Amino acid sequence: MPPARGLTCNGGRRARRRAANGRQPNLPPPSPPPRALPAHFRLCARSTSGAEPESARARGAGAERGERREGERAVTGMGEFKVHRVRFFNYVPSGIRCVAYNNQSNRLAVSRTDGTVEVYNLSANYFQEKFFPGHESRATEALCWAEGQRLFSAGLNGEIMEYDLQALNIKYAVDAFGGPIWSMAASPSGSQLLVGCEDGSVKLFQITPDKIQFERNFDRQKSRILSLSWHPSGTHIAAGSIDYISVFDVKSGSAVHKMIVDRQHMGVSKRKCIVWGVAFLSDGTVISVDSAGKVQFWDSATGTLVKSHLIANADVQSIAVAEQEDSFVVGTAEGTVFHFQLVPVTSNSSEKQWVRTKPFQHHTHDVRTVAHSPTALISGGTDTHLVIRPLMEKVEVKNYDAALRKITFPHRRLISCSKKRQLLLFQFAHHLELWRLGSTVATGKNGDTLPLSKNADHLLHLKTKGPENIICSCISPCGSWIAYSTVSRFFLYRLNYEHDNISLKRVSKMPPFLRCALQILFSEDSTKLFVASNQGALHIVQLSGGSFKHLHVFQPQSGTVEAMCLLAVSSDGNWLAASGTSAGVHVYNVKQLKLHCTVPAYNFPVTAMAIAPNTNNLVIAHSDQQVFEYSIPDKQYTDWSRTVQKQGFHHLWLQRDTPITHISFHPKRPMHILLHDAYMFCIIDKSLPLPNDKTLLYNPFPPTNESDVVRRRTAHAFKISKIYKPLLFMDLLDEGTLVAVERPLDDIIAQLPPPIKKKKFGT
Amino acid sequence: MVQLRPRASRAPASAEAMVDEGQPASEEEEAEHGLLLGQPSSGAAAEPLEEDEEGDDEFDDEAPEELTFASAQAEAREEERRVRETVRRDKTLLKEKRKRREELFIEQKKRKLLPDTILEKLTTASQTNVKKLPGKVKEVNLEKKNEDCEKGNESKKVKVQKVQSVSQNKSYLAVRLKDQDLKDSRQQAAQAFIHNSLYGPGTNRTTVNKFLSLANKRLPVKKAAVQFLNNAWGIQKKQNAKRFKRRWMVRKMKTKK
Numbered sequence A: 001m002p003p004a005r006g007l008t009c010n011g012g013r014r015a016r017r018r019a020a021n022g023r024q025p026n027l028p029p030p031s032p033p034p035r036a037l038p039a040h041f042r043l044c045a046r047s048t049s050g051a052e053p054e055s056a057r058a059r060g061a062g063a064e065r066g067e068r069r070e071g072e073r074a075v076t077g078m079g080e081f082k083v084h085r086v087r088f089f090n091y092v093p094s095g096i097r098c099v100a101y102n103n104q105s106n107r108l109a110v111s112r113t114d115g116t117v118e119v120y121n122l123s124a125n126y127f128q129e130k131f132f133p134g135h136e137s138r139a140t141e142a143l144c145w146a147e148g149q150r151l152f153s154a155g156l157n158g159e160i161m162e163y164d165l166q167a168l169n170i171k172y173a174v175d176a177f178g179g180p181i182w183s184m185a186a187s188p189s190g191s192q193l194l195v196g197c198e199d200g201s202v203k204l205f206q207i208t209p210d211k212i213q214f215e216r217n218f219d220r221q222k223s224r225i226l227s228l229s230w231h232p233s234g235t236h237i238a239a240g241s242i243d244y245i246s247v248f249d250v251k252s253g254s255a256v257h258k259m260i261v262d263r264q265h266m267g268v269s270k271r272k273c274i275v276w277g278v279a280f281l282s283d284g285t286v287i288s289v290d291s292a293g294k295v296q297f298w299d300s301a302t303g304t305l306v307k308s309h310l311i312a313n314a315d316v317q318s319i320a321v322a323e324q325e326d327s328f329v330v331g332t333a334e335g336t337v338f339h340f341q342l343v344p345v346t347s348n349s350s351e352k353q354w355v356r357t358k359p360f361q362h363h364t365h366d367v368r369t370v371a372h373s374p375t376a377l378i379s380g381g382t383d384t385h386l387v388i389r390p391l392m393e394k395v396e397v398k399n400y401d402a403a404l405r406k407i408t409f410p411h412r413r414l415i416s417c418s419k420k421r422q423l424l425l426f427q428f429a430h431h432l433e434l435w436r437l438g439s440t441v442a443t444g445k446n447g448d449t450l451p452l453s454k455n456a457d458h459l460l461h462l463k464t465k466g467p468e469n470i471i472c473s474c475i476s477p478c479g480s481w482i483a484y485s486t487v488s489r490f491f492l493y494r495l496n497y498e499h500d501n502i503s504l505k506r507v508s509k510m511p512p513f514l515r516c517a518l519q520i521l522f523s524e525d526s527t528k529l530f531v532a533s534n535q536g537a538l539h540i541v542q543l544s545g546g547s548f549k550h551l552h553v554f555q556p557q558s559g560t561v562e563a564m565c566l567l568a569v570s571s572d573g574n575w576l577a578a579s580g581t582s583a584g585v586h587v588y589n590v591k592q593l594k595l596h597c598t599v600p601a602y603n604f605p606v607t608a609m610a611i612a613p614n615t616n617n618l619v620i621a622h623s624d625q626q627v628f629e630y631s632i633p634d635k636q637y638t639d640w641s642r643t644v645q646k647q648g649f650h651h652l653w654l655q656r657d658t659p660i661t662h663i664s665f666h667p668k669r670p671m672h673i674l675l676h677d678a679y680m681f682c683i684i685d686k687s688l689p690l691p692n693d694k695t696l697l698y699n700p701f702p703p704t705n706e707s708d709v710v711r712r713r714t715a716h717a718f719k720i721s722k723i724y725k726p727l728l729f730m731d732l733l734d735e736g737t738l739v740a741v742e743r744p745l746d747d748i749i750a751q752l753p754p755p756i757k758k759k760k761f762g763t
Numbered sequence B: 001m002v003q004l005r006p007r008a009s010r011a012p013a014s015a016e017a018m019v020d021e022g023q024p025a026s027e028e029e030e031a032e033h034g035l036l037l038g039q040p041s042s043g044a045a046a047e048p049l050e051e052d053e054e055g056d057d058e059f060d061d062e063a064p065e066e067l068t069f070a071s072a073q074a075e076a077r078e079e080e081r082r083v084r085e086t087v088r089r090d091k092t093l094l095k096e097k098r099k100r101r102e103e104l105f106i107e108q109k110k111r112k113l114l115p116d117t118i119l120e121k122l123t124t125a126s127q128t129n130v131k132k133l134p135g136k137v138k139e140v141n142l143e144k145k146n147e148d149c150e151k152g153n154e155s156k157k158v159k160v161q162k163v164q165s166v167s168q169n170k171s172y173l174a175v176r177l178k179d180q181d182l183k184d185s186r187q188q189a190a191q192a193f194i195h196n197s198l199y200g201p202g203t204n205r206t207t208v209n210k211f212l213s214l215a216n217k218r219l220p221v222k223k224a225a226v227q228f229l230n231n232a233w234g235i236q237k238k239q240n241a242k243r244f245k246r247r248w249m250v251r252k253m254k255t256k257k
Helices: A639-647 A709-715 A744-750 B012-037 B044-058 B070-110 B116-129 B134-141 B149-156 B175-197 B208-218 B233-256
Strands: A067-075 A080-086 A096-102 A107-112 A118-123 A128-132 A140-144 A150-155 A161-162 A169-175 A181-186 A192-197 A200-209 A210-219 A229-230 A236-240 A242-248 A255-260 A277-280 A285-290 A296-299 A304-310 A316-322 A327-332 A336-344 A353-361 A371-372 A378-382 A386-390 A406-407 A415-418 A423-428 A429-436 A459-464 A472-475 A481-485 A489-500 A501-507 A515-520 A528-533 A538-544 A549-552 A567-568 A573-578 A584-590 A593-597 A606-611 A616-624 A627-631 A660-667 A673-677 A682-685 A718-719 A727-734 A739-744 B163-166 B173-177
Touching: A067 B116, A096 A371, A096 A378, A107 A140, A107 A277, A118 A150, A140 A192, A150 A181, A161 A181, A181 A229, A192 A229, A236 A277, A236 A285, A242 A277, A242 A285, A255 A739, A285 A316, A296 A316, A327 A371, A327 A378, A336 A378, A415 A472, A415 A515, A415 A727, A423 A472, A459 A501, A481 A515, A481 A528, A515 A567, A528 A567, A538 A573, A549 B044, A567 A606, A573 A606, A573 A616, A584 A616, A606 A660, A616 A673, A627 A639, A660 A727, A673 A727, A682 A727
Parallel strands: A080 A739, A140 A181, A229 A277, A277 A316, A316 A371
Antiparallel strands: A067 A080, A096 A107, A107 A118, A118 A128, A140 A150, A150 A161, A161 A169, A181 A192, A192 A200, A200 A210, A229 A236, A236 A242, A242 A255, A277 A285, A285 A296, A296 A304, A316 A327, A327 A336, A336 A353, A371 A378, A378 A386, A386 A406, A415 A423, A423 A429, A429 A459, A472 A481, A481 A489, A489 A501, A515 A528, A528 A538, A538 A549, A567 A573, A573 A584, A584 A593, A606 A616, A616 A627, A660 A673, A673 A682, A682 A718, A727 A739, B163 B173
């Protein structure tokens, strides 16, 4: 029995994310259970607010989906809040195009259709630790790791790019001069790179320590080379094209065999058969997957077909073979992922054959890429989910880690908030949107939906110049400055508000060292701007009126360049905390412009950081769901943090699968920490006792009819609420107001490209 | 040998005719030879015979028109020559016309291009200035360039040939657009191929709405489609209605007061 089944209703479970409140007023009541998950993962969502949607107004027409649901009153046991439920952030992630798994470091590189490349650390709880922003003209078609942790990608613009994983930028781009590049494969030794181009040529490149060097061309073929695979010994390669597969000899560069692929399984079809993937095994078998839905086994010594499996009605688009060559995985356009294994024919015999063992239906759209790690199957496709399915027989310890992981929502914050003016800044790939929250004058009981007296306002739609994606953006707390950064430029705008009108003025001549910033932050009084660049430097810029002045730059400590990922500034403006990818968190003294202290390094990356207003305690959340509190003036961990570490967190808290992306504080209650991840938000009350493993973690309301004693016994420090999910952002606007930005999964799916038609009986 | 047709004997003029007939006889032979050689002079050969016949009927009224074969041949040759000449003249005329047109086009093109002096400067400058680009960037007016230039300083400089202008008062950049166009068109063709093979005709695709509504259809209590309402229908009508309502309310308020 898979361990996942044992964990049911109590708190933080993954895959329970049902948009149980799909509250479009005009649509029929709540949506059906998950389409992609098998039955035993389904769960009825427990939601405390059973309020019926009443005056929720559908917003906008056409593309602008999402409604503005205002002011629910929520009681979390920590006081009453009015909650702005925001659903007009039209965030649609781009589909996954390629995935590459690196065995030595257990990292996964994922490239998306908009050109973004993300690197996930699979051992750090599947956290996205690095990313490279995308570019409009870059249509990546292939991604691969080479020897020495080097990452290469090739795309339809004809260039091979190498990524610098330390400085988080692109080292160089080499044009292959063969037209658009469709496929790329690194040799088993890792020192050579092979690319297949549009004009039918296969080019061999030598990987030198600092660049790649063109070596030679292989025999040119008639049509484009769509897939490549090396033989494990490096002597032969298989190249899949349209209607045929060629086997080349690497030394001579000539085609040894040309195997013609049937257009349809035992039939005639007019459409060309595109060989989407090939894999070369060490015994000389070539496995090919094509657009007719077949998986075929060929013998490369004779160039003949050995076995053919018809597994789908649509294309089979990807294939990945395990290192031991006893199993491989294929992904189809219908969203199904099949696992093939080499099984003995009978239980005693030594003869083995390839058998299709398991189908997995975790995707709704095309699965364009798959990867096979030693213990898991990884798949990604047009429906933007990254699904990691550990294989039960390969996993040693059958605990919670062996359950399905589905990464849908970003691991970084895309929204910033100006509390004074109640503005939200949404970051998209090529533009920014500024919204003002609506307001209400009504009051009500817990769980009520309050009618809006003033609707939310779309104030600004700011398009970026140029083809590059926006890396990060921020709005100042007073709402008069907006800053964002792309790879080549840094933009700073000044906003003026007069009587409901807004005017924008750009601050020109920004210094070039501010470009490619990974994180931008304004100080509380909006006089200083902190920019963390990818070179490891931290810049402080003084803002005044409509101009700026560069104050100081903190260079990285050691000689190595390390990109600074997260920043946090204290509300009195004295302290600035910056976290890198491997070193501990550095805390700088802003007034004296020097390094104050360094929080000891922890082996899991930091996912969120914040400095408490009065006590100046730095609260850090890591990707393994640990939360630390470090006192900056005392330069040591606080007592509360030590107690928590001694006791340990509740096991359900540690088993949440989405990282904490934002931490904030209550201005009047110094004992409260508000944090959230994609499926819950939690207020930690440091004055209450900590829960041990036996207590219930998720207890929304203690029942009122029970005595006070029972209430006090079951109350603990972690007040979790799962009313608003999936959450992209949650913050405290003022003492009695919260803002929660949700993004229902249905709204994302509704804007995806068309899937393959499925014929079901009875429809 | 040729079989000559029996001729009616001619009377007084026969003496002259005899002399002349001797010639036609030989000329007919020649004509026959001509026929053997393949000259298309059957008409020409037939003519003198016919005319002779006609001449035989009417020789009392007029002197017969002696149209010898040679003259007819000469006439025919003249005709041909005339035709050939006209054709040649036409051809030369056309050629001249075309030449003139081409010159006109070349001139127009020249007018479109930059003046020669600047082109010279550019070509000489390109040979020396490619390496000095990073330094000279700041001299040129940044506003004229787009992002490509700044990016180009770091990477991808090989293909795009950028040339600095030497003159102080003008600030522009010459870029070879041929390279960019070629790359873009190939990339677009590649993307069109992918789109066609995945979403083009022959693929079995359906809309997201239909796909998600399949589950609704199979439930024990059938439900409507996921995106049942089309919010984009009748936007203009709805806006007009809203405006009308607002105006009507205002009017009502006014009349009430």
